[in-house]
Amino acid sequence: MKKTFLSTLTLAAIALSLPAAAQFAKPEDAIKYRKSAFTLTAAHFGRLGAMATGKAPFDAKVASDNAEIVANLSKLPWAAFGEGTDMGDTKAKAEIWKQAASFKEHSDKFQAEAVKLAAAAKTGKEDAFKAAFTATAGTCKSCHDDFRSK
């Protein structure tokens, strides 16, 4: 009886400590998932970048729509960086798991800036949009510098 109780506790502990990994049947599924999230993010962030850098005319509606999509997407990839997903078709550096707190800090910062960017874009003010875009782009770069292989 005691053994059963402990086993249940152990199983519950494992379930709680592995919420991310548990969402994917295989490590390669997690890798494919997070790469897909970044592919979509890059596409929409690229459209914002074209406007922020003057390569495309500023359009408040396009900026707001794309920034909202980026803010929504920014929440997704992190659950797919579970243990055991460090190998395979991925540019993820081992530092992601060795310096997990720093990686989380970087990903949190990106999500926070993406929310601010969506809010700035919604105001329709080009200057606010550009400043928020630059701040968000900075969080992409610093995370890629530390945690993504070239």
Place this chain on the structure above:
Amino acid sequence: MKKTFLSTLTLAAIALSLPAAAQFAKPEDAIKYRKSAFTLTAAHFGRLGAMATGKAPFDAKVASDNAEIVANLSKLPWAAFGEGTDMGDTKAKAEIWKQAASFKEHSDKFQAEAVKLAAAAKTGKEDAFKAAFTATAGTCKSCHDDFRSK
């Protein structure tokens, strides 16, 4: 002067008729984008399916979170089915472009059901969630049957 005016009109017409294609530099970028959107959609829809079919216990918060993500993602892939994206690493059938109105009808139906599914999941009522899940899954299947190669 007249010629310049007509050229401007022509350019504007082209820009308006090709909003989707213009978002992607190359056809393979569009294909990679839409496949990424479907990969994410399948992952989150799969989590809903596990609950809808009793393979996982119903959790109202998990259902609501995942259904909202699916509803957001459901809007994305369609702009990436522009002309010239029918070849390459894709299971898209030629019927997508030959029967464009029907394809749009199918994709609109999926988006509408995904919104209803998110609303149903938000109520926290398992029966409403299951019914909406089944309705949404039906729109996936009928579109795949007609427009996706096996």
